[in-house]
Amino acid sequence: MLEKKWHSTISLLVIVSLLVIGFSGAIMAQERDKLKAGFIYVGPVEDYGYSKAHDVGREHVEEVFPWLETFYVENVAPSDVESTIDQFVNNRDADVIFTTSYGHMNPTISAAEKYEDTIFFHCSGYKRRKNVGTYFSGLYQTYYLSGLMAGALTETDKLGYVGAFPTPEVKRHINAFAVGIHEVNPDATLHVRWLNAWVDPSGAKEATQALVEEDVDGFAYTEDSPAVLQTAEENGAFSFAHYNPMYRFAEEGALSGQVSKWGAIYQDILYKVYYGVYTNENLNDVDYWWLLKEDAAALQAKPGMKINPKYEDALKSVTVQDTHFGEINVYDLVMKRLEQMNADRVTFDPFIGPMEDRQGIQRLKDGEWATHDELWQIQWAYPNIKGPWPDEPEA
16 A cells, blocks of 8 residues: 555656646746847837827737837938848847838838748838738828817917828828818818828927918827927817827817727737748738737727826817718717727728818729728828828819
8 A cells, every 4th residue: 555655646747847847847947938029210219109009009018918028219211121120130049120200111112022031011102922911000090080179179270280291101090180180070170280200299389380370170190209299289279199109198079099009910910920920931811900809909098097187178069960870979989980990890990981082083983982992002091181281182
């Protein structure tokens, strides 16, 4: 009996030892096999906007995946992308590299041709190859929702947009904002100023101030700092944050905002890379175009606050006639549209025809939805948009 117990004890010890050895080996293998991902940002991480939002996404995946190691370089101009990638590949052994600006597109493709074994993902571009995929967190739906609110609350019928570069992405945002404005206020106009820079707080402040002096009383923008919000609030105007929650910079003036949730996209990509779904041979057709329903975008002044409570009563006091909902106040219309665009089966989109541009050219027929490619390449301007519009198609 004693001998049986002794043998049982030995057997148990052997099993435990093997499990410990196996577990230790698994840990060592996991440490040895960590996936390394490098991120290249166009602006500073502490810009509070675009690059900050990407870095929040990077921090999210590093927290979620124990097998992941990440690193980044900020303030990388297009001319420095290839040399930064050289460092990531040769000095950091990067398995995956994310380049996060439209201007990074061509350098990314060039580097990918040189480093065939490395996986690349480029944000906001359209060029792909076997080891380069593309991705984007689309915000045009949330810009439309902001437009509904802006059109309802403007007292001067003049709203402003401070744009970075006149790329299709920014034009898509401006047009969606304009569509929302027009839906609730056909008399309102949207006045555009271009910065020709992604990060330019002083230029953004100057442009906002100039628009205020033209009686503009509400703002949206594409620039990677809180300058527009702060300047708008100083002048008694409302505004919408961009890319990252910015409520704390303008608690009186920040009405809501368009927020990118890059973490959802990065999580899906890196999971599929780690488990072999994505390789350096099969990315030619991989293009993430994630919107509200994929949880890659959000309408919020800050987490947990879609709309600044200060403005709720004013939005509820403005009613419009909607073909589907009948008479409805703008606050409820925003929530209904958000629900429609957030559903698994999306039943509404800002770009549904009939729709003409400001040149009088028909862009969408009655009931026609704009395609991904049409939105991705958009150059035309909606009729209520005022101001310069580089590369605008001629009538």
